[in-house]
Amino acid sequence: MTLFDGSSGSEYRITGIYVAYTIERRLEALGFNEDTVVRILTRKKNGAMIVKLRGTRLAIGKLIAMGIEVKEASQ
Amino acid sequence: MKGNCIKVAVVGNPNCGKTTLFNVLTGSRLKVANWPGVTVEKIEGVSSYEEFELRLIDTPGIYSLASYTIEEKVTRRCIIDQDIDVILNVVDASSLERNLYLTLQLLELKKPMVIALNMMDIVKERGLELDLHRLPELLGNIPVVPVSAAKKNGIAVLLHAIVHHFEEGPIEDVFQYSNEIEEKIEKIEVIMSAYDPKHHFKRWHAIKLLEGDEEVIRDHPIETEILIDRSDEKKVIQEKYGYIEKIVEEVVFHKNKNAHRTERIDKWLTHPVFGIFGFLLIMSFVFFITFSIGDYLKGILETILATISQSIEQMLQALQVADWMQSMILEGAVAGVGGILTFLPNIAILFLALAFLEDSGYMSRVAYVMDGIMGKVGLSGKAFLPMILGFGCTVPAIMASRALETEADRRKTMMITPFMSCSARLPIYILFSGMFFERYAYLVSFSLYLLGIFVAIISAFLLTRRRKEKDKDILLIELPEYKRPNFRTIRIYVTTKLLDYLTKAGTTIFIASLVIWALLHFGPNGMTTDAAASFGAILGKRLVPIMQPAGLGNWQFVVALISGISAKEVVVSSITVLFQATNLAINSGNQGLQQRILAVAPEFGASNAYAFMVFSLLYTPCIATIATIKKESMSWKFTIQVILFQLILAWVAAVICYQIGRLLV
Structure with missing residues (x-):
């Protein structure tokens, strides 16, 4: 599953990032790395969402959300 | 060591409180310039501690020392190339995990470095505790000084650490990779x-x-x-x-003991539905106070300026100054510049509100809230930020379009940002809606702000369709903690903007007023008292047939609009000069000017006034904006496209508004 399939209030663990090269690097610099836990704070139907990771709140668009592969954090 | 002068680069993440700390350290003795080759602002200030003079350079906020963005490149070059003695790394303690990434990169430079641990109050509020002994140990034993930029705590200790550490020299390797x-x-x-x-x-x-x-x-x-x-x-x-x-x-x-205040507020302000209502509510409140309180203060300022204008007149008469000279000073310079100065309160309030929204942390939420609507027209929610900044001034707004990912997105944003009503267009709305819409003046002005947003969004949609671009929305923006806006930061922001406005009134508008006065008092036969025989009238009359369908078939309006290209405020100063209202206030405010307009153009009514405001909103932006678009797009072809697109659009919109208005009234 990707972050796009996630729901508000749930936590997920990142398993891979599949977006354009420069964006991938920027995401990684912001702390989106494999095994990092992300919590979706709120999301819109169109896929834009606010997530929290490493104590930082970030708004990301649909394309980025669809490019971040995750699994349930409890798994 | 070069004497007792230490060069300090202030480096940190966006939203870490870097600017607030920089302002506390340097006071308001700032030197603002651009970084070489780019239009990113470079701010320098001076501070002193004991016998040392500290030269501080504020670098743009960055998350990483990579070279993907202009801000990153600028900061990197500054700390590597320039002879920086100490790096002052500002770290947001409430977001330690992300902030330390930049810190580790900076430490790898092995330059003398001091950390200012900012936002300790938020850390306390959340029920967190930091081990301030262990932290420096893990960061190569560099000084880590807890400060509160907002409350000015820890500043002396920080300065001491910079000076002391500067004398100590470089640091060792902090950590080993695999x-x-x-x-x-x-x-x-x-x-x-x-x-x-x-x-x-x-x-x-x-x-x-x-x-x-x-x-x-x-x-x-x-x-x-x-x-x-x-x-x-x-x-x-x-x-x-x-x-x-x-x-x-x-x-x-004690991680995550207290529920976050920010998350409670965000529950409402970034809600899929209430978020948009909240945004509209906040913006309409901003415009409401801009007009209500602003107009009250404007009245007081008008009375003061009228008194000054009258005393200048008396003085000129007492000195027996030649009539033409009196006319030039009173009808040209005083009327033009004075007319602009009376709008100072409205503009001050508008900038105050924008600074408040920015410093409180709300502004970046707008990008998320508007992302859905912006996505439909093929732009990222991030493109809404330059648009909001456009309410203040189009020039920095165009520069802000740089934050967008693709060239196509940047150009599209540059194309539509001028449609946002900048503060220079506010005087036009106040003047004309006040004269012709009286009780509904506020609503009419607000409608122009909305029309600007509407036209911008529709244009973006059409531009996307034309270029058949695929949906490329790349929204990625940090949402900082909500905080009480810092008085000092806001004060510095607002005073800088007002000084810009005053400088413009003293230079561009002063000269433009004199040029307009000369155009109206000189004709093919030399100096004339009949404005209708002046060069201005001849020029304006040529263009009258084009403007007739928009209800602006008087040469005076045409000349006023042309003069507005130098700066949009000039439209108002030109109107006062053109209709020879010595000062807006002398003729008992708007009514005097309105009577003079009606004397020249008896047909001129509410629909004409609205068409005039719509044209002013949409047509070619001022020279400064054109220059910025050229600089940012690096293309004359694109710049000329923007100018023509806006000119044609303004004409079409003004004609539609006037013709519909005429049917209704």
Whole structure:
């Protein structure tokens, strides 16, 4: 599953990032790395969402959300 | 050491309170310029401690020392190339984990460095505790000073640390990567030593080469391809974050005890439905106070200016100054510049509100809230930020379009940002809606702001359709903690903007007023008292047939609009000069000017006034904006396209508004 399939209030663990090269690097610099836990704070139907990771709140668009592969954090 | 002067670069993440701290350290003695080659602002200030003079340079907020954005490149060049003695790294303690990533990169430069640990109050509020003894130990024993930029706590200790550490010299390696990476770094360092034995920052550059940094590769034409793998950058980043996780584990206690205030507020302000209502409500409140309180203060200012204008008139008469000279001073300079000065309160309130929204942390939420609507027209929610800044001034707004990812997005944003009503257009709305819409003046002005947003969004939609672009929305923006806006930051922001406005009134508008006066008092037969025989009238009359369908078939309006290209405020000063209202206030406010307009153009009514305002909203932006668009797009072709597009659109919209208005009234 990707972050796009996630729901508000749930936590997920990142398993891979599949977006354009420069964006991938920027995401990684912001702390989106494999095994990092992300919590979706709120999301819109169109896929834009606010997530929290490493104590930082970030708004990301649909394309980025669809490019971040995750699994349930409890798994 | 160069005498007693220490050069300090202030570096930190966006929203870490860097600017507030910088302002506290330097006071308001600031020198603002651009970084070489780019239009990013470079701010320098001076501070002193004991016998030392500290020259501080504020660098743009960045998350990483990579070279993907202009801000990153600028900051990097500053701390590597310029003779910076100490790096002052401002760290948001409430977001330690992310902030430390930049810190680790800075430490790899092995320059003297001091950390200012900001936002400690938020840390306390959340029920967190930081081990301030362990933290420096894990960061190579550099000084870590807790400060509160907002409350001015810890400033003396910080200055002491900068001076003391500066004398101590560079620091040692902070952490080791895995053996695999360390071996590669070592090998690259050896190759680099052969290439340039005197190389500074060898380790840092070796790591950057490993990360595949384009700029560093360009500057170091050495053979390292066999060593470097595409996945190395990923490993370097992950290992840094691995070390940061270790730091956080050892240093931060009582995690997540209190529910976050920010998250409670965000529940409403970023709600899919209420978020948009909230945004509209906030914006309409901003415009409401801009008009209501602003107009009240404007009235007081008008009375004062009228008194000044009258005393100048009496003085000129007492000195028996020639009539033409009196006319030039009173009808040209005083009327033009005075007319502009009376709008100072409205503009001050507007900028105050924008500064408040920005400093409180709300502004970046707008990008998220508007992302859905912006996505439908093919723009990222991020494009809404330049648009909001456009309410203040189009020039910085156009510059802000740089934050967008693709060239196509940037150009589209540059094309539509001028449709946002900048503060210079506010006087036009206030003047004309006040004269012709009386009780509904506020609503009419607000409708123009909405019309601007509407036209911008529709234009973006059409531009996207024309270029058949695919949906490329790349929204990625940090939402900072909500905080009480800092008085000092807001004060500095608002005074800078007002000084800009006053400077403009004293220069561009002063000259434009005199030029307009000359155009109206000189004709083919020399000086004339009949404005209808002046050069201005001849020029205006030529264009009257074009403007007739928009209900603006008087040469005076045409001339006023042409003069507005120098700066949009000039439209108002020109109107007062053209209709020979010595000062808006002398003729008992708007009514005097309205009577003079009706004397020249008896037909001129509410629909004409609205068409005039619509045209002013949409047509060619001012010279400064045109120059900025050219600079940012680096294309004359594109710049001319923008000008023509806006001119044609303004005409079409004004004609539609006037013709519909005429049917209704």
